[in-house]
Amino acid sequence: MKDGIFLCIAAVTVFGALVTAFSRSIINAALGLLxxxxxxxxxxxxxxxxxxxxxxxxIYVGGVMVLLLFGIMLTSGGDNIFSNNPIMGAVPATLITTIFGLLGIYVVNTSGLTFYQGAYRATTRDIGHFLLREYILPFELVSVLIVVLIVGAGVMLRKELVIVRQAPQKKEGKK
Amino acid sequence: MTTYLKNIWEASATVFEGMAITFSYLLQRPITVQYPDRLKEPVPKTLPKNYRGRLMVDTELCTACALCQKACPIDVIEMKGARTERKKGLTLIYFNIYHGKCMYCNLCVEACPAEEGDEEAHHTAIYFKKDFEGSGYELKDLVEQFIPREEAIQRLKEAEETAAKRAAKAAAESAPAEPKKEGNA
Amino acid sequence: MTQFIYMFIFAVIYLLSIAVAAGFLTVVERRIAGRMQSRIGPNRVGPQGIVQWIADAVKALQKEDIIPTDAHSFLFKIAPYLVFMGVFLTLVPIPFGAYTLMENLDTGIFYVLAMASFVVIGVMMGGWASNNKWSLLGGMRSAAQMISYEVPAALAVFVVVVMAGTLNFQKIVFSQGASPVDWYVFRNPFAFIAFNIFFIAALAEGNRVPFDIPEAESELVSGYNTEYSGMRFLFFFLAEWGNLVVIGALVSTLFFGGWNFWFEYTLEFSVPGRYPIRFEVLGFLWFLFKVSIFVFIIIWIRWTLPRLRIDQLMDICWKYMVPIGLFASIGILLWMYFVPEKSLADTIMRYSMTSFGGLTILYFFYRVFQNLRVTKAKIYANPFV
Amino acid sequence: MNFLFFEGISQNPNSYLILAIIIFCAGIFTVLTRKNIIGILLGIELMLNAGALNFIAFSFFRHESADYSGHVFAIFVIVLAAAEAVVALAILLAVYQQRRSVSTDDISDLKG
Structure with missing residues (x-):
């Protein structure tokens, strides 16, 4: 039973990843990622x-994916969503991907991890302890990073700071 | 800062007051009446005396004078009167009212010469009922035939017979007789 | 395998009961709205219109399932189910009694916040896939509003989590008592602020008036669900009214003691078999009572306040609720540090907050009767006309 | 490839690692073949997730019940991925305001 559920979830994961990789429409790719x-x-x-x-x-579904969908809808607006790269074509991409895949399989074969039937454990309290004891410095650094990020993203989108320059000879380049 | 706190206070206070008002409405009796089946008394009884509902014709009283038809500015009334042996004077052949067109201007009622009843139940031959439930499922439901179709055909036949008889009688009495005035065409 | 079947059966029961509750709530909402506007509301189908929702459902089921031309048909079809799933999944860890819950998740309230994000995706997808400007605008607004108001909601939840020391719903219920003095709302001022913020943010996340900009009928012809018809439209509605139940249950669990009915309830009762079944039933009814009070308040707010503008909405979120939420979450840390539980200051604060709450309610009813006296209306409290 | 025929495939570490490899490869392929900046972002998200999945898998199969460093790292990965997405989208929208395009071919001023 457990294995069956695992196989279903794994199949869904692989399907989603493949849709993200091979779909020609960007909105389908985003939904595959979701x-x-x-x-x-x-x-x-x-x-x-x-x-x-x-x-x-x-974070991913409620935050990142919403932002990405926002970005897709704001920038492409339904059209111009077919965007595979003709220059960096599929052949070199496949080559590089294959190299990474073989590397990964090599790592798996030499990982030394063994079969383990772990029981379910509640982890929230322990993660809290780890975050606030061993990893307090990275934790604080992440919070500083997020503050910088919020301020930076706000500044970047302020109207006055965006230098409105002439678009390179396009019909829609009014603004 | 003071404006900030003041905004918060105003928001909560006004929401509080508004909710008190709506809650007070929850404790009042709704003023809606449940038409048409849960009324204390039927609606026509509560209407004023000069309420103009649907047009109605008293076919017994009507003298088929066609004054109302002439008075109507938008041809709501379609009627015909002719001489038959039923009664003295003109008899109604048919009387149709197009309720979909009527604009309740009262001109036909003012024009009507035939009146009946005392001060209380006074009405003319054509008058406004206190009835307003005239909706139907088809367009032809909006045309009310006060004399049913078969009856009207019957009366038309009678009128033609009478006319023929009178013409024959007139021809028998005197050849160059004055032409009798027939009912309205 | 048997466990799986049991889970499936429980899930179906939950699904059916949330659907029935949502349907029933539509009738209740329309009746209350009617009374607040001096009219009656639906009262024809069944006694006092109680099965009006079945008639509505049958009518909606008979309608044609229209998919607009040029719409992204797969997304268009799947979006209402995503929305409904997001609402339904949030019900999983919420306890309706000591045993009446689907799964006592250890991540509890965190899980609820996470599952609510499926609603955002569903609404956005529905809006985008409809190929309609109004729908797209509604979907975008809705997404912006929901992810904005998740911030104050999370801050308010943080206050409760700090006070309870856990994310688990059952433990949050255990750490509150049955009497109003032990509820988290009346523990200290910061928790009270957190309650208000959470309630408002939950309203905004559920797209309820006064935050129903995504489906503003008069501006957007009902926003992201403009193009939907028949059963799919009904799913959006089920989600909206199911969300009412979720909000009520969340608020009453987090701040109002949950199902905890018995006054001497202790943790030892949580051992299975030790807790008497009559207390379970009483606790369930008590919880339902609390939930229905909050649902009533939400409906009542809907028929009291007008809709906000989009800039006002964002102002309220980012300029008012987030700073106040931050203030409350820092304040609660200081309070927990300096005022230990069951100290004198804690007790005084609890009792004074509780009496403050009671006095507010009394003053409210005083205002209500004053309003009645001003309008010179007779009191007619019978809910059935 | 006999790992697939293990009795308990859900308790086998190799199945998780292979899944992570597949996801990572899909991410690399996405990054390399997309022209749209958002498409590239999608690929990066996939790659980061493969890494986080590996962290969790290693943490679980280390057989030490009290060590949750892998979980903490996964959380850092998730948070930083969100942060990265926000910055990237802010840059993207700023670029879009200027160029009305999100294609990498149109943004090639620094190419020389």
Whole structure:
């Protein structure tokens, strides 16, 4: 039973990732990514990481994917969503991907991890302890980073600072 | 800062007051009446005396003078009167009212010469009922035939017979007789 | 495998009950709206119109399922289910009693915040896939509004989490008592502020008036669900009214003691079998009572306040609720540090807050009766006309 | 490839690692073949997720119940991915305001 559910979730993950990679429409790619992210949250639950799974859904689905969809809708507005790269074509991409895949399989074969039937454990309290004891410095650095990020993103989109320059001879380049 | 706090205070206070007002409405009786089946008394009884509902014709009283038809500015009334042996004077052949067109201007009622009733139940031959539920499922439901179709056909036949009889009688009495005035065409 | 079947059966029961509750709430909302506007509301189908929602559902089911030309048909079809899923999944960890819950998740309230984000995606997808400007505008506004108001909601939840020391709903319920003095709202001023912020943010996340800009009928012809018809439209509605239940349950669990009915309830009862079943039933009814009060308040707010403008909405979120939420979350840390539980100051604060709350309610009813006296209306409290 | 025929495939570390490889490769392929900046962002998100999945898998299969460093790292990865997405989208929108385009071919001023 557990294996069956695992296989289903893994299949959904792979499907989502492949849709992201091979779909020609950007909105379909984004939705494939959404599927993959949710399925990866399911995999986290298999690995007894409930807090990380919920964070994954909260941040990716509720935050990142909404932002990405916003970006897609604001910039392409429904059209111009077919955008594969003709210069960096599929052949070199496939080559590089294959190299990375072989490398990964080599690493897996030499990982030395063994079969393990772990029980489900509640992790929230322990993660809290780890974040505020061992990893307090990175934690604080992340918070500083986020403050910088909020201010930076705000500044970057302020109207006065965007230098409105003439678009390179396009019909729609009014603004 | 003071404006900030003042805004917060005003928001909560006004929401509080507004909710008190709406809650007070929750404790009042709704003023809606449940038409048409849960009324204390039927609506026509509560209407004023000069309420103009649907047009109605008293076919017994009507003298088929066609004054109302002439008075109507938008041809709501379609009627015909002719001489038959039923009664003295003109008889109604048919009387149709197009309710969809009527604009309740009262001109036909003012023109009507035939009146009946005392001070209380006074009405002319054509008058406004206190009835307003005239909706129907088809367009032809808006045409009211006060004399049913079969009856009208019957009366038309009678009128033609009478006319033929009178013409024959007139021809028998005197050849160069004055032409009788027939009912309205 | 048997466990899986049990889970499936429970899920179906939950699904059916949330659907019935949502349907029933539509009738209740229309009746209350009617009374607040001096009219009656639907009262024809069944006694007092109580099965009006079935008639509505049957009518909607008979309608044609229209998919607009040039719409992205797959997204268009799947969006209402995503929205409904987002609302339904939030119900999983919410306890309706000591045993009446689907799964006592350890991540509890965090999980609820996470699942609510499916609603955002669904609404955006529905709006985009409709190929309609109004729908797109509604979807975008809705997404902006929901992810903005998640921030104050999370801050308010943070206050509760700090006070309870856990994310688990059952433990949050245990750490509050049954009497109003032990509820988190009346523990200290910061928790009270957090309650207000959470309630307002939850309203905004559920797209309820006065924050219903995404579906503003008069500006956007009902926003992201403009193009929907029949069953798919009904799913949006189910989600909206199911969300009412979720908001009510969340507020009453986090701040108002949850299902905790018995006054001497202790943790030892949480061992299965030790907790008497009559307390379970009483607690369930008590919880439902609290939920229905909050649902009533939400409906009541809807028929009291007008809709906000989009800039006012963002102002309220970023200029008022987020700073106040930050203030409350820092304040609660200081309060927890300096005022230990069951100290004198804590007790005084609890009792004074509780009496303050009670006095506010009394003053409210005083204002209500004053309004009645001003309008010279007779009191007619019978809810059935 | 006999790892697929293990009795408990969900308890086998290699299945998770292979999944992570597949996801990572899909991410690399996406980054390399997309012209749209947002498409490239999607690929980066996939790659980051593969990394986080590896962290969690390693943490789980280390057989030490008290060590949650992998989870903490995964959380950092998630948070930083969100941060990166925000910055990238802010840059993207600023670029779009100037150029009315999000294609990498049109933004080639520094190419020389």
């Amino acid at each position: 599927l993959a992210l949710v399925a990866i949250a399911g995999l986290y639950i298999f690995l007894s990481a409930d807090f990380v799974a919920v964070s994954q859904i909260l």
